[in-house]
Amino acid sequence: MNCPKCGTPIGRFDLSPNCKKCGVHIMYYTQEEDLSRDAKKTELEFTTARIFVAKIKAAYISGKIPIARMIFLLLSIASLILPLYNIKLSFPWWEYEISVGALGIYNIVSDSFWQIFGALSDVGVAKSLYVIMLCSFVLLILAALMTALCLLMWLLSFINIKKTAKITVGFATFGILSQLAGTVLSFISMNLSGSFEFISSKPLFGGIVSILMLGIFLATNIILAVNEPEIPIKEADRKRLEIKEKLKKGEITLDDLPLPIIEEEKTDDMTSTKKRGKKK
Numbered sequence: 001m002n003c004p005k006c007g008t009p010i011g012r013f014d015l016s017p018n019c020k021k022c023g024v025h026i027m028y029y030t031q032e033e034d035l036s037r038d039a040k041k042t043e044l045e046f047t048t049a050r051i052f053v054a055k056i057k058a059a060y061i062s063g064k065i066p067i068a069r070m071i072f073l074l075l076s077i078a079s080l081i082l083p084l085y086n087i088k089l090s091f092p093w094w095e096y097e098i099s100v101g102a103l104g105i106y107n108i109v110s111d112s113f114w115q116i117f118g119a120l121s122d123v124g125v126a127k128s129l130y131v132i133m134l135c136s137f138v139l140l141i142l143a144a145l146m147t148a149l150c151l152l153m154w155l156l157s158f159i160n161i162k163k164t165a166k167i168t169v170g171f172a173t174f175g176i177l178s179q180l181a182g183t184v185l186s187f188i189s190m191n192l193s194g195s196f197e198f199i200s201s202k203p204l205f206g207g208i209v210s211i212l213m214l215g216i217f218l219a220t221n222i223i224l225a226v227n228e229p230e231i232p233i234k235e236a237d238r239k240r241l242e243i244k245e246k247l248k249k250g251e252i253t254l255d256d257l258p259l260p261i262i263e264e265e266k267t268d269d270m271t272s273t274k275k276r277g278k279k280k
Helices: 031-060 064-079 102-110 113-122 127-155 161-193 206-226 235-249 268-277
Strands: 085-090 095-100 199-203
Touching: 031 064, 031 235, 064 127, 064 206, 085 161, 095 127, 127 161, 127 206, 161 206
Parallel strands: none
Antiparallel strands: 085 095, 085 199
16 A cells, blocks of 8 residues: 555555655545545436436336326236136035136135036036136136236336337237137036036126226237337436446546536526525
């Protein structure tokens, strides 16, 4: 280590705060320069934070379309809970009734309904109904999976609004087709259930609502994929980003920059706020 002023070597075990040759205080000699560098770093870091917040606002709440996308995504997730239809097995010794939806499928898998229904198909009773219901269940689970992927893309949309919207269009389209096919098969299974005296069913509205919510959510993503919302970034922050890139590449150093790095013009709002704060 050398003295920051005269360059005299300082011994490793020399604990004196002052240089023995020129007498300058070693710790405080470069304090002003260090504070200046810290202030410049802070200015650039705050710029990155402001741009990050601007991206989040643009992705989620920058206008009617992003807000509508968020609302209908949540409604699409909630609509999966709504049942598509109700099915009932009635025997003299046993009776079971369940509503087929996201929660209904969980109950079917975890409860004894599916095992008994499968046993009926093994002996030739309601075999076609069993196969159609099984296909509809798989399609409903697939639709729920696509909706979950849509949620993931929405959460990551601040990274790149246009690209995530395009990917979401694919997931949402596949989810709508799966939900539509599952709903159609559910109606077919209801018609078949009328042929068996121990099976009864009635239609519900869950599938139609889910398709409608996903359809509107798909439309909002198409709009965002075509017309990406502009991220409101100040010109001063854009210049700071350029300077930050030059610092990373080593083209300039912090010592080459003034303080503040970019002098921003005072806006009318700031001026009026200061005038209101003055005492008469």
